[in-house]
Amino acid sequence: MQVSVESTSALERRMTVGVPVERIETEVNKRLQQTARRAKVPGFRPGKVPMSVIRQRYEDAARQEALGELIQATFYEAVVEQKLNPAGSPSVEPKSFEKGQGLEYVATFEVFPEFEVQGLETIAVERLQAEVAEADLDNMLEVLRKQNTRFEAVERAAENGDQLNIDFVGKIDGEEFAGGAAKGTQLVLGSGRMIPGFEDALVGAKAGEEKVINPTFPEDYQNLDLAGKTAEFTVTVNSVSAPELPELNEEFFALFGIKETGLEGFRTEVRKNMERELRQAIKSKVKNQVMDGLLAANPIEVPKALLSSEVDRLRVQAVQQFGGNIKPDQLPAELFEEQAKRRVVLGLIVAEVVKQFELKPDADRVAEMIKEMASAYQEPEQVIAWYYKNDQQMNEVRSVVLEEQVVDTVLQKANVTDKSVSYDEAVKPAEAAKAD
Template identity: 85%
Template structure:
């Protein structure tokens, strides 16, 4: 087998491969002999068909099959011989594809970039520290109560935080527009669910009252046909209900699966969950800073094949998340290219850090992480056992732990500043970078 390689770009390789005719004929004959053992030809017993008849009937298909298999086999033989690491399937172009002659074809493909991860010392990380104070716990209990609020009908004018049951019809330029009407809708005033001015216009309304609201759709409204346009809504208020917060009692505690522990026991469980959330939030913010630093310090070219695969993966995830009657490939690729590139580059960088430092998942940390996740459930032992019986789930945890070990490796050389903050600041999600 003859192989020559041409570098057509930083990552693209054009490889010419020649396969001797003798190897091709050997593969063709092997397939014809296999066919002869099972072929059913009128006038002959199975296995007794003359090879001349077998060759006449089946040689073309056997040759096509042999050539396909040989191209696949010789391509991988060639990349091993040339010590290349393809980043995707090759595009194959035959040069000589004739019976009795050597097979010659060209395989064009991309390779993974070769690089050494650098710049750990240039990465700046602000590591937050915080505690769950009693005031934070009290605030969380109020949040839980509000999340479980009940509404009871009242005979008075509506105020913010009241829930209204309404019917409404919306018009633009005097015409009813699609999606602008509804009946029996439950709306909490002040929730910001409707466009600006709609909820404010219903403050003070009573059950049985009808109001006409004149509002303007925001300029950035998702329906471009309505964005920036004036609209008139005729709204009938069917009922007004006031919020009632539940008491912190056993019935309330039972909703969260916490029984017979009383208020102090419930507070202890909530505090435990808040502390777990706090640890994860701090860990995530440190990790994000490390990954941002690695990206900035290691600009690398991305193989198009990997980028396309990641874009397609993100398309599928978007369809699964948001549903709708749409196929993944109908979503524009440019919507996902920036995120896909970041994920691919980080994947390459993290893999290189793992390789360079010979990192392997710390099984003690794997068990600790599983136990941490399991502690949020009523039967944590069963959750731990489930993970260790499911290889796929267990390997996902191992991957997360390995990524944490990469972060730890970077932090040993990065510039780290510790900062004490409040619980609220520590758990607040980091602001996403603004797009141009």
């Protein structure tokens, strides 16, 4: 077998492979002999058909099959021989082939970029330090109470925070518009669910009252036919209900699966969850900074095949997440290219860090991570047992642990500063923190 390789770009390779005629004929004859043992030809008993008849009837098909399999096999042999690492499937074009002669074909494909991870010492990471204070715990209990607010009907005028049951009809220039009417809608005043001015105009309304209000749609409203226009809504208030926060009692604790431990036991469980959330938030922010630093310090070219595959994967995820009667390939590729490129480049860089520093998943950390995840459930032992019986889930945990070890490896060389912050600031999503 003869092989020559030409670099047509930084990642693209054009490989010419020559397969000798002897190997082709050996594969063709092998298939003809297999066919002869089972072929049914009128006038002959199975297995007794002359090879000349078999060749006449089946040689073309056997040759096509042999050539297809030879191209696959010799391509693999050639990339191993040339120490190439293809990224995606090759485009194969037969260059020359005639019966009785060798086969020559050209395979065009991309290879994975070859690089060493650099610049770890230039990566700056701010590592947050925080703890769950008693005030943080008290605030969280109030949040949990508000999330389980009940509304009780009242006879007084509506206030911000009350829940109204309303019917409404909206008009613009005296004409009703699509989506501008509803019956029996539950609306909490001050929630910001309706357009600006709608909820404010209902403060002071009473059950049984009809009000005509004139809010204006925002200039950037998603429905361009309504954007910037002032509407007239006729609103009927069916009922006004005031919020009532639940008491911190056994009934309330049972909503969270916590029984017979009283207020102190409930506070202990809530604190554990808050501390778990705090650890994860800090870890996530450190990881994001490390990954951003690795990207900035190691600009690499991305194989188009990998980028295309990742775009397709993101398209499928988008359809699964948002639903609708749409096929993944109907979504424009450019919507996902930036995210796909980041994921592909990070995948290549992380894999190279693993290789460069000879990292392997730490068994103790895998066990600790499973224990940590299981602790959020009522019967953690069953969750732990389930993980250890499920190879796919175990491999996912190992991948996460290995990624954490990559982060730890970078942190050993990066410029890390610690910063003490409040619990709220530590758990705040990075996007919200940047906006602040």
